[in-house]
Amino acid sequence: MSVQxxxxxxxxxxxxxxxxxxKILKYGATVFSWTLNGEEQLWLSRGAKMDGSKPVRGGIPLxxxxxxxxxxxxxxxxxxxxxxxxxxxxxFLGQVSANPPVxxxxxxxxxxxxxxxxxxxFDYSLVLTVELGKEHLKTAIEVANTSRNETLKFNWLFHTxxxxxxxxxxxxxxxxxxxxxxxxxxxxxxxxxxxxxxHEELDRIYQQVDSERIIQVVDKGHPIHTVQxxxxxxxxxxxxxxxxxxxxxxxxxxDGFKEMVCVEPGYVHDFVVLQPGQTWNAxxxxxxxxxxxxxx
Ligand code: BG6
Numbered sequence: 286m287s288v289q290x291x292x293x294x295x296x297x298x299x300x301x302x303x304x305x306x307x308k309i310l311k312y313g314a315t316v317f318s319w320t321l322n323g324e325e326q327l328w329l330s331r332g333a334k335m336d337g338s339k340p341v342r343g344g345i346p347l348x349x350x351x352x353x354x355x356x357x358x359x360x361x362x363x364x365x366x367x368x369x370x371x372x373x374x375x376x377f378l379g380q381v382s383a384n385p386p387v388x389x390x391x392x393x394x395x396x397x398x399x400x401x402x403x404x405x406x407f408d409y410s411l412v413l414t415v416e417l418g419k420e421h422l423k424t425a426i427e428v429a430n431t432s433r434n435e436t437l438k439f440n441w442l443f444h445t446x447x448x449x450x451x452x453x454x455x456x457x458x459x460x461x462x463x464x465x466x467x468x469x470x471x472x473x474x475x476x477x478x479x480x481x482x483x484h485e486e487l488d489r490i491y492q493q494v495d496s497e498r499i500i501q502v503v504d505k506g507h508p509i510h511t512v513q514x515x516x517x518x519x520x521x522x523x524x525x526x527x528x529x530x531x532x533x534x535x536x537x538x539x540d541g542f543k544e545m546v547c548v549e550p551g552y553v554h555d556f557v558v559l560q561p562g563q564t565w566n567a568x569x570x571x572x573x574x575x576x577x578x579x580x581x
Contacts, residue, residue: 317344328545332537340371350439363404408432425568430559442551486526516567517550
C-alpha cells in the first residue's frame with residue numbers, strides 16, 4: 286500500500302523506493318516530513334506541536350487567506366498572522382493516483398477552525414494535492430470562490446522549511462535583480478547581490494520574481510534544494526537566527542536555525558481576487574536538481 290491513513294496523518298511511500306516517503310498531518314494539511322531515498326529534506330522543530338494546539342513549526346505549513354498580520358482589511362485584520370488554513374483540520378479526500386502516489390485534502394468554512402471562520406466569514410473551497418515523485422515533491426493548491434455574490438480576496442503561501450547542513454555555508458540563488466521588501470529594514474529595494482547568504486536574522490519578501498527563475502539552495506557548491514513555482518510570483522526567504530529563535534517557544538533546539546532555511550513561494554505582493562464561481566491554481570515542486578545559475 287503506497288498510501289496509509291490514520292486518525293491524524295496520511296503517509297505516502299513511493300512504490301519504487303520504500304525510502305522515499307512523505308507524511309502529512311491532517312491538522313493544517315501540513316507536510317511535515319519528506320524523505321528522498323532515506324534522507325529527510327524538510328526541517329521540523331523538535332518542539333513542534335503535532336496535536337492541533339498550534340500550527341506546526343516546520344515542514345510546509347499553508348498560509349491562507351492572509352500572509353503576515355493584516356492591519357487594514359475589515360475582515361482579514363481580525364485573523365491571526367498567516368490566516369486560518371494552518372490552524373484548521375483538513376478533510377482527507379483520498380488517493381487520486383498510485384504511481385506516483387497522489388493524495389488530496391480539502392478545506393472550506395464547514396471544516397475550518399470555527400472561531401477563525403466567524404472572524405472571516407467567506408465562502409471558499411481549497412483542495413491541496415500532494416504528489417510524491419521518485420525525485421520530487423509537488424504541492425498544488427486550488428482555491429475556488431463558492432460564494433454566489435461576494436468576491437474572495439486572499440494571499441496564498443507554501444511556508445516551506447528546508448533542511449540544510451549549515452546556514453553559514455548556505456546560499457540561495459537566482460533571486461538577484463529582484464525587487465524585495467526587507468522586513469528587517471522595513472524597506473523595499475532591488476537585491477544586487479549575486480546570491481543570498483546568511484549572517485543574521487533575514488526576512489525578505491522577493492516580489493514578482495519571474496516563474497522561469499528556479500530558486501536553488503546551494504551548499505558548498507551543490508544544489509541541495511531546487512524550488513520551482515507556478516503562479517506563485519513571490520518568494521519569502523527567512524531565517525530567524527539567534528534571538529528570534531529564542532523567542533519562539535516551539536522552536537527547538539534553539540540553535541536549530543543553523544539547520545533550516547525557509548523558501549516560501551507565494552502570492553503575497555497583493556491579493557488574488559476571485560469573482561463568484563472562479564478558481565485559482567498554483568503549485569511548487571521541490572527537488573534536488575542540477576545547479577542552474579541563471580543569467581539575469
Ligand atoms: C515568515 C515571515 O514567512 O514567517 C516572518 O516572513 C515570520 O516574518 C515567519 O516570523 C514565522 O511566522 P510564524 O507565525 O510561523 O511564527
